[in-house]
Amino acid sequence: MIYELRVYHCVPGRLPNLLNRFETITLKLWEKHGIKQAGFWTVLVGESNQALYYLLAFESLADREKKWNAFASDPEWLAKRAETEKDGPIVAKVVNQFLQPTSFSSVK
Template sequence: MIYELRIYETVPGRLPDLNNRFSTITLKIWERHGIRQAGFWTTLIGESNMTLYYMLAWESLAERETKWTAFQADPEWHAARAKTEANGPIVAKVTNYILGPTPYSSVK
C-alpha cells in the first residue's frame, strides 16, 4: 500500500464549507470511483485551525493515476465543486505527498 497525504489550507472562515462538501458530496463520488480514504483530521492544537488533513490509501501509483484522473474529470464533481464555490473559493492551497510505509510501520 501507498498513502497520499493531502493538506488543504482553507480560505479564512471556509473550513466548515470544506468539511460539508467532503461529508455530503465528495465521499460519495469517491466511492463510485473506488477511492479509499484512510482518515480525515483537523488541528486541535497547533498553528492553524483552518487546515484539513486527509489520507488516501492506494494499492499502487498506477491505481492512483487511474482513479484520481477519473475523479478529476467527473462531471458530477465539477458541477458540485462549482456550486459549493459560488460564493468564492474554499481552498487557498493544496499540498500533497505520496508516502510509503517503513518496514517498522504498524500501517502497511
C-alpha cells in the first residue's frame, strides 16, 4: 500500500468552496473510480489556515496512475470543476508526495 499526501493551498477566502466541492462532488466521483481516501485535515494552528491536507490510499503507483487518470479525465468531473470555478480559481497551488509506510507504522 502507498499513500499520496496532497496539500491544496487555496486562493484566500476560497477554502469553504473547496471543502464544499469535496463533500458534494469529488468524493462521489472518487468512489466511482475506486479512489479511497484515508483522511482529510484543515489547519487549526500553523502557517496557513487556507490549506487542505488529505491522504489517498493506493495498492501501487500503477494503481494510482490508472485511477487518478480516469478521474481527472471524467467528463462529469471536468464539467463540475469548471462550474465550481466560474467565479475564479479555488486552488492556488497543489503539492503532492507519495508515502510508503515504515515496518513499524500503525498504518500499513
